[in-house]
Amino acid sequence: MLTVIYPFLKPILMKHFILLFTxxxxxxxxxxxxxxxxxxxxxxxASYNMSGILTDIAQLKMETSQVKxxxxxxxxxxxxxxxxxxxxxFFKIRDLYESYVSPKTLKPYxxxxxxxxxxxxxxxxxxxxxxxxxxxxxxxxKNKKGETWDEKNTFNIGTxxxxxxTTLYHIRNLDIHKASPGDQQEFNVLFDNKENTxxxxxxxxxxxxxxxxxxxxxxxxxxxxxxxVLKGSNSNLLWLTADNNKVPVYAKFKIAVGSGExxxxxxxxxxx
Amino acid sequence: xxxxFVIFGFLAAILATVLAVTPLSNIAIIPIIVAFVSGLMxxxxxxxxxxxxxxxxxxxLLVIISLSLTIYKxxxxxxxxxxxxxxxxxxxxxxxxxxxxLDDIDIEE
Numbered sequence: 001m002l003t004v005i006y007p008f009l010k011p012i013l014m015k016h017f018i019l020l021f022t023x024x025x026x027x028x029x030x031x032x033x034x035x036x037x038x039x040x041x042x043x044x045x046a047s048y049n050m051s052g053i054l055t056d057i058a059q060l061k062m063e064t065s066q067v068k069x070x071x072x073x074x075x076x077x078x079x080x081x082x083x084x085x086x087x088x089x090f091f092k093i094r095d096l097y098e099s100y101v102s103p104k105t106l107k108p109y110x111x112x113x114x115x116x117x118x119x120x121x122x123x124x125x126x127x128x129x130x131x132x133x134x135x136x137x138x139x140x141x142k143n144k145k146g147e148t149w150d151e152k153n154t155f156n157i158g159t160x161x162x163x164x165x166t167t168l169y170h171i172r173n174l175d176i177h178k179a180s181p182g183d184q185q186e187f188n189v190l191f192d193n194k195e196n197t198x199x200x201x202x203x204x205x206x207x208x209x210x211x212x213x214x215x216x217x218x219x220x221x222x223x224x225x226x227x228x229v230l231k232g233s234n235s236n237l238l239w240l241t242a243d244n245n246k247v248p249v250y251a252k253f254k255i256a257v258g259s260g261e262x263x264x265x266x267x268x269x270x271x272x
Numbered sequence: 273x274x275x276x277f278v279i280f281g282f283l284a285a286i287l288a289t290v291l292a293v294t295p296l297s298n299i300a301i302i303p304i305i306v307a308f309v310s311g312l313m314x315x316x317x318x319x320x321x322x323x324x325x326x327x328x329x330x331x332x333l334l335v336i337i338s339l340s341l342t343i344y345k346x347x348x349x350x351x352x353x354x355x356x357x358x359x360x361x362x363x364x365x366x367x368x369x370x371x372x373x374l375d376d377i378d379i380e381e
Binding site: 045050053055056058059067069070071072074076078080082083084085086087088090092094096098100102107109110112114116127128129130131 | 294295296298299301302345351352353354355356358359362363366367370371373374375377378379380
C-alpha cells in the first residue's frame with residue numbers, strides 16, 4: 001500500500017522537509033552581532049508634519065552600554081523620547097524603553113517600557129525564559145490618585161520573538177548587503193502583551209543628505225501585518241547607512257493622525 | 273462676495289492668532305496668508321463698490337499680531353529639551369532593578 005502511494009507523497013514530504021529544515025536552520029543559527037557596540041549614542045529629532053510644515057516635537061536617543069551582573073555581562077539598549085521645552089506644557093513626553101541583550105547574539109533577556117505621556121503612566125516588563133519559550137510580563141499602571149497596580153501574565157512566545165527595542169537593533173544587524181531589492185523578512189515583535197508581525201522590505205539603495213553628511217543608504221519599508229497602526233503601503237520608511245554600522249539616519253512614518261519623520265542629529269561610539 | 277471674504281478672513285485671522293500662541297506657531301503661516309489675501313480682496317472689492325472697508329482693520333490687526341508672534345517664536349525658541357531629571361531618576365532606578373532581575377535569569381552565552 002505504502003509503495004503505491006509513496007510516489008505521490010514524495011514531493012509533498014520533500015517540500016515539508018525543506019520547509020522544516022529552513023525553519024530549524026533559521027532558529028538554530030542566531031546571528032552574531034557584527035554591528036552594535038556598547039557605548040554607541042544616536043540622537044534624533046522627531047518632527048510632525050502638518051500641511052507640509054514640519055514642527056520639531058521631541059528628541060529621541062538610542063544608547064547602548066555594557067551592564068555587568070554577578071553572573072554575566074550584557075548589553076543595555078536604551079531608547080528615550082523627550083519632548084522639546086515648548087511642548088512640555090501641552091503634552092509632556094518622557095519615555096524610556098530598554099532591553100538587556102546578549103552582546104554576542106543580541107538575544108533579549110529583559111525588556112522594560114516606562115512611559116509618561118501627558119499625565120499617562122505605564123510600565124511594562126518582559127522577562128524572557130528562552131528555554132521554556134515563555135515570557136513573564138508585568139504591567140504597572142497609575143490611576144488618577146497616583147496609586148499603582150500590577151498585572152502579571154505569562155505567555156508563550158516563538159523562538160524568534162523579540163521586543164520592539166531588540167527588533168530595531170536586530171534589523172541593523174541583518175546582512176542587508178546580501179539582499180536584493182524587493183526581498184522582505186518578517187519579525188515577530190512583542191508589544192503590549194501581543195505578538196505582532198512586522199514586515200521589513202528592502203526597496204533599494206539611495207543616497208540622502210543627513211546631518212552626518214551625504215550617505216548611501218539602504219531604503220527599507222516597514223509594515224505591521226494585520227494592523228492599521230502604520231498607514232499606507234511603502235509610506236513607513238527607514239534609511240540605514242549602507243556601511244557596516246547600518247546607522248538609522250532617517251525615517252518617515254504615516255499614522256492615523258498624520259505623518260512625521262525622524263532625522264539623525266549625531267552619532268557617537270560607532271563600532272566601525 | 274464681500275461678505276464671504278469678510279467671514280473667511282476673520283476665521284483665518286482668528287485661527288492664525290490661536291495657532292501663533294500654541295507651540296504650532298510655524299503652522300500659523302498658512303492662515304496668516306489666507307487672512308492677508310482675504311483682507312486684500314476686501315480692500316479691492318470695497319474700492320470697486322466705493323464703500324468703507326471697516327472690517328479689514330481688524331483682520332490686519334490680527335494678522336500683524338499672529339505674524340509678529342510667529343516670527344518672534346521662530347527666532348527665539350531654540351530646540352532645547354525640557355527637564356529630564358525625573359527621566360534620569362527613572363532610568364537609574366530601572367537599571368538597578370534590572371540588574372537584580374538579571375541576576376536571577378539564566379543567561380546562555
